[in-house]
Amino acid sequence: MESSSSQEFIQHLINGISLGSIYALIALGYTMVYGILQLINFAHSEVYMVGAFAAFYASRSLGLDQHPGVGALIVILAAAVAACSILGVTIERLAYRPLRKSPKLNILITAIGVSLLLQFSGQIIFGADPKLFPEVIKDVVLFEIGGVDVRSMDVTILVIGTLFMTGLHFLVHHTKMGTAMRAVSSNGGVAALMGINVDRVISFTFIIGSSLAGVGAVLVGLKYPKIDPLMGTLIGIKAFVAAVLGGIGSLPGAMLGGVLLGLCEEMVVAYFSSTYRDALAFGILILILLFKPAGLLGSLQREKV
Amino acid sequence: MAERQDHREVLLHAEDVVMQFGGLRAVDGFKLTLHQGELVGLIGPNGAGKTTCFNCLTGVYKPTSGRVLIRGIDTKPLKPYQISALGMTRTFQNIRLFREMNVIDNVIVAGLQHARHTDFDSIFRTPRHYVEEARLRERAMELLAIFDLKEKYDLKAGSLPYGDQRRLEIVRALATEPRMILLDEPAAGMNNKETEDLMHLISKIKRDFNLTVLLIEHDMRLVMGICERILVLDHGILIAEGTPSQIQNDPKVITAYLGAEEQA
Numbered sequence: 001m002e003s004s005s006s007q008e009f010i011q012h013l014i015n016g017i018s019l020g021s022i023y024a025l026i027a028l029g030y031t032m033v034y035g036i037l038q039l040i041n042f043a044h045s046e047v048y049m050v051g052a053f054a055a056f057y058a059s060r061s062l063g064l065d066q067h068p069g070v071g072a073l074i075v076i077l078a079a080a081v082a083a084c085s086i087l088g089v090t091i092e093r094l095a096y097r098p099l100r101k102s103p104k105l106n107i108l109i110t111a112i113g114v115s116l117l118l119q120f121s122g123q124i125i126f127g128a129d130p131k132l133f134p135e136v137i138k139d140v141v142l143f144e145i146g147g148v149d150v151r152s153m154d155v156t157i158l159v160i161g162t163l164f165m166t167g168l169h170f171l172v173h174h175t176k177m178g179t180a181m182r183a184v185s186s187n188g189g190v191a192a193l194m195g196i197n198v199d200r201v202i203s204f205t206f207i208i209g210s211s212l213a214g215v216g217a218v219l220v221g222l223k224y225p226k227i228d229p230l231m232g233t234l235i236g237i238k239a240f241v242a243a244v245l246g247g248i249g250s251l252p253g254a255m256l257g258g259v260l261l262g263l264c265e266e267m268v269v270a271y272f273s274s275t276y277r278d279a280l281a282f283g284i285l286i287l288i289l290l291f292k293p294a295g296l297l298g299s300l301q302r303e304k305v
Numbered sequence: 306m307a308e309r310q311d312h313r314e315v316l317l318h319a320e321d322v323v324m325q326f327g328g329l330r331a332v333d334g335f336k337l338t339l340h341q342g343e344l345v346g347l348i349g350p351n352g353a354g355k356t357t358c359f360n361c362l363t364g365v366y367k368p369t370s371g372r373v374l375i376r377g378i379d380t381k382p383l384k385p386y387q388i389s390a391l392g393m394t395r396t397f398q399n400i401r402l403f404r405e406m407n408v409i410d411n412v413i414v415a416g417l418q419h420a421r422h423t424d425f426d427s428i429f430r431t432p433r434h435y436v437e438e439a440r441l442r443e444r445a446m447e448l449l450a451i452f453d454l455k456e457k458y459d460l461k462a463g464s465l466p467y468g469d470q471r472r473l474e475i476v477r478a479l480a481t482e483p484r485m486i487l488l489d490e491p492a493a494g495m496n497n498k499e500t501e502d503l504m505h506l507i508s509k510i511k512r513d514f515n516l517t518v519l520l521i522e523h524d525m526r527l528v529m530g531i532c533e534r535i536l537v538l539d540h541g542i543l544i545a546e547g548t549p550s551q552i553q554n555d556p557k558v559i560t561a562y563l564g565a566e567e568q569a
Contacts, residue, residue, distance in 0.1 A: 178427075179413060182403070182414075186403035193365070193394070194414055195390060195481050197386045198384075299405075
């Protein structure tokens with residue numbers, strides 16, 4: 001009895017971390033754009049949605065669900081990443097860049113507008129009814145450790161999530177563009193005066209953040225294979241909460257916040273009631289804003305005079 | 306000496322620069338010609354528009370009217386990073402380091418524009434990436450050494466003591482490989498000893514890096530000590546220009562600047 005309940009706990013732990021790493025991937029996009037532009041990019045959740053559909057159509061046109069496996073997964077990941085990065089950078093170019101010098105509120109409202117535009121364009125283009133995401137990875141029990149099932153889906157999500165987050169860390173800390181990104185995030189105006197092409201850094205940030213949303217979309221599609229044009233709303237808000245929880249603007253914060261939120265959700269569903277699953281994110285948001293508005297790893301930016 | 310100045314290369318030429326903020330004319334008809342190798346001071350009472358002038362010269366503000374030419378090129382259509390590429394750099398009155406980054410990265414950022422490796426090189430770790438990164442670090446360390454910051458290269462810039470932060474700003478500016486450097490109150494908040502050391506340092510880097518320096522300063526003594534030529538700004542208008550001794554004896558300057566300071 002004792003051991004079976006701890007096995008159960010470990011099972012939930014694995015589920016929670018795998019869900020959390022998906023939140024983390026999407027949260028990174030929010031936090032990166034916020035770090036550079038101090039903008040909550042509300043259209044990010046729709047970029048994520050488009051990623052899921054790009055993967056869906058890529059798989060359908062190539063018949064990939066007939067040939068599941070790592071190859072198929074890589075192809076739909078590439079499709080999602082390509083679609084998302086193009087969309088992300090286009091949104092920045094057309095909607096945000098012309099407003100770069102206007103008050104922050106204008107650009108925030110524009111972001112909400114772009115989000116709605118994409119949601120309802122999605123309903124026209126993709127149709128409002130849900131579609132079934134291709135099963136490119138068969139969810140089987142890979143192995144069992146001490147009574148805990150380790151499933152291929154969770155392994156896939158964890159491996160890919162870790163891979164991309166490590167990649168991001170490498171990019172930000174060990175490349176030329178990453179150094180420039182950190183400088184722009186610290187103080188864009190000064191970075192420009194020190195010879196950094198800020199527009200280029202911003203485009204790059206949107207490409208990376210949106211790509212991670214595309215990866216997240218594929219992982220969600222694999223785990224919960226029902227996609228529709230409004231699928232971004234709820235997960236977008238949750239990823240945003242994860243970013244705030246970790247400290248918006250902080251990359252490790254977004255990762256930590258995502259994993260924590262995933263774990264909390266899983267545990268609430270497992271030990272209380274699934275009714276509270278979605279309420280939890282909002283509860284956390286209220287608590288964090290009340291007691292630690294800078295987030296777990298964030299630092300409150302002093303207003304510059 | 307006065308005749309020789311005309312033969313030196315003109316690095317910066319500003320004419321009739323006006324900066325209007327709503328109803329406030331912060332700078333009105335500013336003009337300045339900086340020759341290669343000069344050390345010029347810009348002084349004036351608080352709120353005279355000195356920093357606004359700097360912002361117009363470096364492209365932070367686009368002047369309402371007037372022209373700013375750097376090495377003969379009109380800076381109006383240029384982005385700040387392109388102005389930096391022309392060899393103009395600056396420091397800030399209120400320190401603006403990349404606080405969350407460590408000391409050496411602050412310097413490396415400023416050198417990036419001259420690095421020859423691309424993002425492709427960085428991601429795939431080509432030999433060029435290693436060569437260029439090593440060169441950037443080495444250069445950054447050399448500059449830090451000049452300003453006694455070498456041992457602190459790995460600390461967060463925001464955690465440095467005040468004086469170190471001021472000097473790190475100058476190091477960062479030098480890393481852009483400038484022809485001219487605009488220093489906005491570099492000695493602000495420093496004690497007499499620190500100020501004196503800093504002034505020697507400014508003269509030294511001016512010589513060693515073959516720089517042209519434009520300096521905003523509040524401390525009259527200090528400007529008089531090292532500047533060859535001084536401009537005096539009051540209420541956005543240039544009221545005097547000349548050698549330190551001419552400035553010291555100019556009645557307009559004495560009423561506008563020194564007089565105001567004595568009352569304060």
